[in-house]
Amino acid sequence: MPEHSLLLSRFGKSFITELRLLVVHWGYALLHLAWTALLVGMFVGKDGRSAQALLETSLGRLAIGLISLAGLFLAGLSASRAQRSRFVDMESSFPTGFEVTAGRWLAGVLVLCLLLVEPVGVAALRGPLASLLVGLPFFIGEAALTIAFTMAFAWVLVTWFQPGRWVYPLLAAGWLAFLLGPSILTGMLPSTSLFNFMRQGVSFYSELWGRLVYGAQPLWFNLFYAGLLLAALVLAALRVHLHRFHRPLAWVGALLLVALVTAGWGGLRYTEQVQAVQTSAPFGPAASTPAPYTVEAYDITLDLRDPSLPRFAAEVAARNTSDADLAELTFTLNPDLAVTDTDVAQEGGLVRVRLDAPLAPGATTRATLHYQGAPRVEILEEGVVEATDFIDPRGVRLTPQAAWYPVPNGTSPAPGLHDPAKMQIRVLNAGDLRFGANLPPVGENTFAAEGAQWVFLAGSPNLALEQVGGNALVTSQTELPRAHQLLDSFNQPLSALKQFFPDVPLHGLVLMVLGEERGLPEGTLPSAGYPVVVLPAYRLSAVPYEELNVGQLHTIVEALMTDVWRLGGGPLDSREGRVSGLQMAFDQSVTFLTKYLWTGGDSATMQADFQALIGPSTETADSVYQALLDVYANQGEAGVVRALAQMRAHGSELREMPYDALPNWVRQAAPMEAP
Amino acid sequence: MEIKVTQLTKDYGRYRALDDITFQIPEGMFGLLGPNGAGKTTLMRILTTLLTPTSGQVQIGRYDLLRDAGEIRQRLGYLPQDFGFYRSLSAWEILDYIATLKNVPTRQRKDQIQTVLTEVNLLAEARRKVGSFSGGMRQRLGIAQALLGQPELIVVDEPTAGLDPEERIRFRNLLARLAERRTVLLSTHIVADIEASCSRVAVLNHGRLIFNGSPQELMEQARGMVWRAAVPIESWGEYEQRFPVLASRSVNGRMEARLLSEHAPAPDSQPAEPGLEDGYVAVMQSAARKQAVRHA
Numbered sequence: 001m002p003e004h005s006l007l008l009s010r011f012g013k014s015f016i017t018e019l020r021l022l023v024v025h026w027g028y029a030l031l032h033l034a035w036t037a038l039l040v041g042m043f044v045g046k047d048g049r050s051a052q053a054l055l056e057t058s059l060g061r062l063a064i065g066l067i068s069l070a071g072l073f074l075a076g077l078s079a080s081r082a083q084r085s086r087f088v089d090m091e092s093s094f095p096t097g098f099e100v101t102a103g104r105w106l107a108g109v110l111v112l113c114l115l116l117v118e119p120v121g122v123a124a125l126r127g128p129l130a131s132l133l134v135g136l137p138f139f140i141g142e143a144a145l146t147i148a149f150t151m152a153f154a155w156v157l158v159t160w161f162q163p164g165r166w167v168y169p170l171l172a173a174g175w176l177a178f179l180l181g182p183s184i185l186t187g188m189l190p191s192t193s194l195f196n197f198m199r200q201g202v203s204f205y206s207e208l209w210g211r212l213v214y215g216a217q218p219l220w221f222n223l224f225y226a227g228l229l230l231a232a233l234v235l236a237a238l239r240v241h242l243h244r245f246h247r248p249l250a251w252v253g254a255l256l257l258v259a260l261v262t263a264g265w266g267g268l269r270y271t272e273q274v275q276a277v278q279t280s281a282p283f284g285p286a287a288s289t290p291a292p293y294t295v296e297a298y299d300i301t302l303d304l305r306d307p308s309l310p311r312f313a314a315e316v317a318a319r320n321t322s323d324a325d326l327a328e329l330t331f332t333l334n335p336d337l338a339v340t341d342t343d344v345a346q347e348g349g350l351v352r353v354r355l356d357a358p359l360a361p362g363a364t365t366r367a368t369l370h371y372q373g374a375p376r377v378e379i380l381e382e383g384v385v386e387a388t389d390f391i392d393p394r395g396v397r398l399t400p401q402a403a404w405y406p407v408p409n410g411t412s413p414a415p416g417l418h419d420p421a422k423m424q425i426r427v428l429n430a431g432d433l434r435f436g437a438n439l440p441p442v443g444e445n446t447f448a449a450e451g452a453q454w455v456f457l458a459g460s461p462n463l464a465l466e467q468v469g470g471n472a473l474v475t476s477q478t479e480l481p482r483a484h485q486l487l488d489s490f491n492q493p494l495s496a497l498k499q500f501f502p503d504v505p506l507h508g509l510v511l512m513v514l515g516e517e518r519g520l521p522e523g524t525l526p527s528a529g530y531p532v533v534v535l536p537a538y539r540l541s542a543v544p545y546e547e548l549n550v551g552q553l554h555t556i557v558e559a560l561m562t563d564v565w566r567l568g569g570g571p572l573d574s575r576e577g578r579v580s581g582l583q584m585a586f587d588q589s590v591t592f593l594t595k596y597l598w599t600g601g602d603s604a605t606m607q608a609d610f611q612a613l614i615g616p617s618t619e620t621a622d623s624v625y626q627a628l629l630d631v632y633a634n635q636g637e638a639g640v641v642r643a644l645a646q647m648r649a650h651g652s653e654l655r656e657m658p659y660d661a662l663p664n665w666v667r668q669a670a671p672m673e674a675p
Numbered sequence: 676m677e678i679k680v681t682q683l684t685k686d687y688g689r690y691r692a693l694d695d696i697t698f699q700i701p702e703g704m705f706g707l708l709g710p711n712g713a714g715k716t717t718l719m720r721i722l723t724t725l726l727t728p729t730s731g732q733v734q735i736g737r738y739d740l741l742r743d744a745g746e747i748r749q750r751l752g753y754l755p756q757d758f759g760f761y762r763s764l765s766a767w768e769i770l771d772y773i774a775t776l777k778n779v780p781t782r783q784r785k786d787q788i789q790t791v792l793t794e795v796n797l798l799a800e801a802r803r804k805v806g807s808f809s810g811g812m813r814q815r816l817g818i819a820q821a822l823l824g825q826p827e828l829i830v831v832d833e834p835t836a837g838l839d840p841e842e843r844i845r846f847r848n849l850l851a852r853l854a855e856r857r858t859v860l861l862s863t864h865i866v867a868d869i870e871a872s873c874s875r876v877a878v879l880n881h882g883r884l885i886f887n888g889s890p891q892e893l894m895e896q897a898r899g900m901v902w903r904a905a906v907p908i909e910s911w912g913e914y915e916q917r918f919p920v921l922a923s924r925s926v927n928g929r930m931e932a933r934l935l936s937e938h939a940p941a942p943d944s945q946p947a948e949p950g951l952e953d954g955y956v957a958v959m960q961s962a963a964r965k966q967a968v969r970h971a
Contacts, residue, residue, distance in 0.1 A: 006778045013775035017768075021761055086759035090820065093723045094776040095748035246727060246741050 014103030052135030075154030152232035186383030193383030207476035227263025291410025292322035331406035336375035388519035396459030399519030436474030451528030470508030531563030570648030588624035683731035704854035706869035709879035752826035762806030897949035
């Protein structure tokens with residue numbers, strides 16, 4: 001037989017034998033049982049992510065992490081088996097080389113890869129099938145790479161140093177160090193996320209954009225470990241050959257060089273990108289004064305005819321809010337967007353539009369800006385680069401912080417946020433991308449609203465946009481059934497809330513059931529008539545409204561009431577630091593309305609629930625909740641409507657009020673009507 | 676396959692396990708004798724390519740030990756003194772595994788496995804897991820694996836340990852038969868094994884080669900030095916102190932013994948015909964005396 005056939009035969013036999021030794025063992029069956037029990041217990045019915053999202057995030061990360069740990073031990077067991085069985089002398093006298101080690105290593109990799117069946121099964125139970133099929137190749141590929149690298153590393157350690165049993169706790173400690181170390185160090189050294197070989201770093205997964213969010217970083221990360229894997233195998237081969245044939249392999253140097261160059265290149269590109277994001281500066285100079293004008297209306301068109309060079313046209317209606325004439329309008333615009341109008345000056349993140357004639361105080365003028373480009377805004381999240389904004393042929397994600405449309409250059413509570421304005425966004429030549437926004441749809445890929453302070457434009461082939469009654473539902477095709485259920489859970493409380501806010505025009509809800517969306521303003525401010533709720537798909541169980549528990553109902557009521565409150569002119573405070581009297585009054589109003597919905601408006605039950613909550617103490621704590629209960633018991637819904645209206649109207653008064661003065665204020669705010 | 680060992684030395688740190696050994700192992704069956712720690716196992720591990728010598732040369736056939744380790748392994752069957760198998764595999768599976776690693780062609784593999792299992796009388800147990808084998812069965816399986824691949828050189832270290840007398844004779848005969856066509860190097864404590872089957876024998880002591888010749892020549896080392904004597908029990912202790920005792924038994928209040936001495940150890944002692952064991956003891960005694968002289 002030719003030597004290469006013999007080599008292949010020895011490799012195959014050692015692979016099969018090792019596989020047989022590992023798989024046909026009660027311990028392996030037990031491992032599968034325990035593994036199944038763990039994953040079922042942790043994930044089945046408890047994590048609402050889709051199959052692909054599960055494999056990309058929680059379930060997949062846990063699986064890869066734990067299997068890599070098992071890999072270290074399994075490699076140690078395999079590598080020392082001949083020694084433990086006292087077979088090593090006999091085996092060393094056979095005419096073999098690295099192929100036997102390679103066969104065993106590969107068998108170990110396969111055996112551990114079989115442990116991926118359970119997470120894939122759990123993900124398959126979650127479905128849908130299309131999502132599973134999309135996520136499967138990435139999950140299997142990356143898990144296999146991690147397992148292969150881990151086992152190769154352990155094999156190198158054992159073949160070079162032939163340590164005793166003390167190596168097992170050392171390997172476990174090393175694994176733990178690589179698990180925790182990068183997480184701890186990423187604050188100071190973000191690039192250390194590269195060393196998180198078991199992929200336990202932060203993982204924001206989006207059903208709409210998948211890995212577009214990470215750009216090329218996963219590729220560089222994988223390339224780094226592919227290089228290290230090759231290097232580990234070459235080193236193991238070198239050790240075996242030196243030991244058995246007393247001379248180095250001829251090809252080792254070249255292959256080791258290839259491996260190290262591959263790893264170095266991948267690692268370098270990865271860290272370069274991390275450093276680039278780390279050192280990137282915000283656009284333009286930060287303004288210290290309010291803009292002297294406001295934009296009352298936007299009409300923005302995004303033309304994707306050439307996906308590599310998107311073109312924008314933004315027509316603005318600006319009103320001079322200062323008491324002096326204005327000669328120019330200064331906007332903030334992402335410097336990656338190049339203004340194509342020749343008469344407009346662009347300096348970094350600032351765009352200056354020279355007006356034909358000075359704009360008198362209170363006067364309005366219109367201006368149109370044309371610009372083009374595909375900005376990509378990236379942030380570092382625990383050392384991992386994530387894009388919050390991008391325009392790509394495979395997807396579009398534009399948030400206010402990307403400054404993708406011209407916003408008056410002035411102080412702002414959040415990047416990209418502007419005064420309420422009439423807003424219209426149109427996307428032309430979208431190809432296979434479907435679009436959604438935080439504004440209600442008014443036509444194909446067209447969105448419009450009054451009083452909008454920000455725009456979140458989302459485009460993806462997987463996006464689903466549905467108009468359900470007056471509500472707009474934006475989600476992924478994958479999550480559509482769940483999102484429908486969630487919309488129902490939001491819609492019923494919204495209808496009930498309308499009676500408590502009769503003065504607030506409510507046309508419908510914009511519900512965006514997406515991922516952990518970054519770059520959006522806190523509280524996702526509503527547009528006129530349209531509360532906006534942006535919700536990670538897996539946060540709330542998609543159960544029918546009737547089956548919601550009181551905690552879930554509270555979350556929904558709070559989300560809705562925040563927007564309705566604002567739409568009704570009510571101020572709200574940040575939740576950071578001490579809770580103000582205003583925020584306390586708001587929070588307890590939310591609790592009251594939640595209880596109202598939960599009990600069907602039964603004041604006796606609401607009172608009993610409250611008593612049960614505060615306990616049998618004789619000194620009953622007074623609260624806004626109790627005050628609203630009293631008002632409701634005495635005056636019904638009309639009294640509560642009056643109290644809520646007064647609270648919204650006198651927000652600044654409530655803000656500074658001591659907590660214990662709030663209940664009586666509420667009672668007096670809704671005076672008993674004369675019989 | 677002739678083996679030429681030239682000025683072979685092996686050091687473990689400051690301890691010298693083999694000290695400048697030069698000898699040849701011709702085709703046929705070659706016995707290696709020596710007390711524990713003499714360097715037998717070190718020598719065998721070097722000859723089987725498991726260890727590299729500190730200095731010196733070993734030529735096996737036309738192959739150099741260091742340069743052609745792979746070629747030597749291809750022609751080698753080795754049974755170590757202390758060995759085991761993967762317990763969850765059957766005898767057949769383990770032999771199939773080893774045969775593949777020894778490059779036995781696929782078409783011949785089954786026949787060879789059957790043949791070697793028959794040779795060691797384990798064919799009926801071929802499908803049994805090795806973990807359930809007795810010590811003797813395991814030993815026979817070890818011998819079977821050494822025969823796989825029809826090696827030109829067979830190195831066996833204490834191969835008959837654990838075998839019952841019948842199996843030992845059977846195995847000795849098998850080795851003798853194999854040695855007709857190849858070189859068999861046998862290391863053993865059982866002198867009878869060598870006596871019955873080896874055409875050449877070497878004795879190692881403290882890492883040095885102290886004898887290399889035929890079993891007959893080894894026996895001759897004790898000629899004129901073996902005595903039969905009957906000694907009163909009360910003076911037996913004194914005799915034990917003065918002479919190496921080759922054998923002894925108590926008969927009617929006297930000790931009848933075979934003693935090793937250059938002169939008649941007692942007035943009524945009778946000269947006796949030496950055996951291989953006597954020759955071995957004589958060689959060891961001679962080496963001990965020479966070493967004592969060197970140290971003095």
